[in-house]
Amino acid sequence: MQFTFNHTNLNVTDLDRSLRFYEEALGLKVVRRKENPDFTLVFLGDGVTDYQLELTCLNDHPQPYELGENETHICFHVDDYAAAHAKHEAMGCICFENHAMGLYFIEDPDGYWFEIVPDER
DSSP: OOOOOOEEEEEOSOHHHHHHHHHHHHOOEEEEEEEOSSEEEEEEEOSSSSOEEEEEEETTOOSOOOOTTOOOOEEEEESOHHHHHHHHHHHTOEEEEETTTTEEEEEOTTSOEEEEEEOOO
8 A cells, every 4th residue: 555645735714815925935836726615625736746735715714723833834845045035035924044954934824834945856
């Protein structure tokens, strides 16, 4: 039996705002969308891997989600770390930097963190 990664889901409060953020900050594009009377699902891809980020927007949940102290995050590696850092700094979305480890985190409009590391392949 072999398990493989498929997608990660994040609940968002403003789908259009989140879609703009993920496209601008990480270059993610909409792969597919599913409308339902109670919610909308949008799957985003990087155009390189099969892995997807699923955004769920519940129609009756406009308030921010309680993320607690959970330090769960998703990590992206980037081929031009300096350019990515400059872009995210200009966007004002860098929320934590660890210079000693050579990485930083950005925060999306709903408070989710994403780690950015240099591509070392």
